[in-house]
Amino acid sequence: MAAAGGGSERRPPPRDGYGVRVFSNAFFRYEGEWRGGKPHGRGKLLFKDGSYYEGEFVDGEITGEGRRYWAWSGNSYSGRFVSGEPQGHGVMEYKAGGRYEGELVQGAREGHGCLVDRDGQVYRGSFHGNRKHGQGHLLSKDGDSYDGDWVQDRRQGHGVLCRADGSTYKGQWHHDVFSGLGSLAHCSGAVYHGLWVNGHPAAPATRIVILGPEVMEVAQGCPFTLTVQLQQDNGEVAQSESGRLLSVSAGVRYVQLPAFSEISFFKVDSELHPETPVETPLGFQCISYPLSCSRSRGPGPRAATEAAGGDALPTQGDPEPAPDLGASHGQQDTLAGPPARRDSPCEGAHGRARRVDSGCAEFPDLFLGPPPPGYRPFLFLESRREKVGLSPGRTAPTVEQTPGGRRPDGTATAALPAQAYPGEYVIMVHDRTTPPFLGRTLPTAFKHLRVVGKGAPP
Structure with missing residues (x-):
């Protein structure tokens, strides 16, 4: 068997x-x-x-x-x-x-x-x-x-x-x-x-790049647009990637450097803002600054004229803009103006957050708002004295010199303008993709932004 x-x-x-x-x-x-x-x-x-x-x-x-x-x-x-x-x-x-x-x-x-x-x-x-x-x-x-x-x-x-x-x-x-x-x-x-x-x-994105000149300039109170690319190591656009979630934020130069005439300098209340300054690759630190989105999809007639350096006529329903502090119109002892526009914080899919499409993204109608509570600006720097006609012995007023909304002579001051002061700012684009795509969060991109006064020479 x-x-x-x-x-x-x-x-x-x-x-x-x-x-x-x-x-x-x-x-x-x-x-x-x-x-x-x-x-x-x-x-x-x-x-x-x-x-x-x-x-x-x-x-x-x-x-x-x-x-x-x-x-x-x-x-x-x-x-x-x-x-x-x-x-x-x-x-x-x-x-x-x-x-x-x-x-x-x-x-x-x-x-x-x-x-x-x-x-x-x-x-x-x-x-x-x-x-x-x-x-x-x-x-x-x-x-x-x-x-x-x-x-x-x-x-x-x-x-x-x-x-x-x-x-x-x-x-x-x-x-x-x-x-x-x-x-x-x-x-x-x-x-x-x-x-x-x-x-x-084979062709992943390794960095975020904000397109444009090394230093972007924008007229005070005018919106601006950021164009962003995801790039490979060789500098080519990472067209194979879509959907990364990017967000944009702003900062203001933290250290006063008198050699520059357009630097905004703020004394920050550490109790209200206990944050640590952010290191940037631009050679200076910055602290966070509010960024808003203009509710219109672009500047109106007034903003367009001002951005071109011209004089705009008031239009019905459009309040007068804040005068340019420290400009060559003569001495300016007051903080001018009611809010000149209505803006909202840039949050959500239609605000500061954007999904990348074939390696590209755009953030339209961004707007730097007024300083937040606890940011006390010094409006006149030493380099501006000649512009406003101050003699070396005369001291220009600051926000701290006008507490309670009144000048030293007792006259009332106007509200703070609803826009950023001329100066040096930073725009940052962050990779907020969660969880990290392909196991990696792309490093933050920085762009130097200079806000110039309305009508200032180029």
Whole structure:
């Protein structure tokens, strides 16, 4: 009997019917049905090491439905057998954990089946040579899922990976990593569509760049627009990236440098603003300053005329602008003017936050507002004395010299203007993508912004 091995018998087997056969080496023992002197029908074959087979026999061979247990591994199989080997549909239980249900050929996984491994991952699909091969779907224990091509237990070809955090990759794979053309839609809302090499994007963004001159100039009280690019290391626009969330903020130069005539200098109330000055790559520090968005999509007729350096006529419903403090119109002892425009903080998708589109973003109608509470400006610097006609011995008034809204002579002063003072400011663009896209937050970009008085010479 091929299924039972060789060796002389202790007793002759029965020709037909039910009987027991014990071999002389005592390694095999068969108990079950016989026909023509061979195991045939239902029976159980026991091995000395504790292994066994129980099920159907045909002419002395293990063939048909049955259950096999291997004592040396602790694995067991229930299903179809052919000539002593698991073949056809069956279920394999693994002592180390996991199970397989599906097609087998000569004891190996072959064809379609479902494998649950010891870690709880579930694969449903094609097998070849005991490995995942062909089309298949894998669900990992952390909730990630992959649906696509496999080659020798590796993801290779085209496939879709859906991560538990909501991120999705669609494209080519090689040796279990992104490789070739593919698109990653990140849970943050960012997207990279392009070439991948060994699991990494071939043309990722590495920096944020604010376009324009090294020092931008804007007329006092006028809105301005920022154009931003994501760039690669080689300076090319990272057109493969979209959806990164960028925000813009402003700062004002923190240190007074008398050599510059247009520097705004503020004494800051440390109790109201306990912030630490921000280091910039521009050679000076800055402290935060309010940034607003003009509610109109662009400057009105007055703003456009003023930006061009001309004189605007008052229009109905448009309040008079604040006079330019310290300009060459003569001495100015008051802080002038009611608010000249209505603006709102730039927050949300239509304000300071912008999604990148093919490596580019734009922040329109930005506006520097008045100093916040706790920022006390010194309006006249030493370099402006000649502009306003002050003699070296005369001291120009400051905000601190006019507390309570009155001059030293007792006359009332006007409200602070609803706009920034001429001076040196900083615009910053930040990568707010959360969680970080491709595992990296891009460094903040800085742009030097100079606010000049209305009508000031270029």
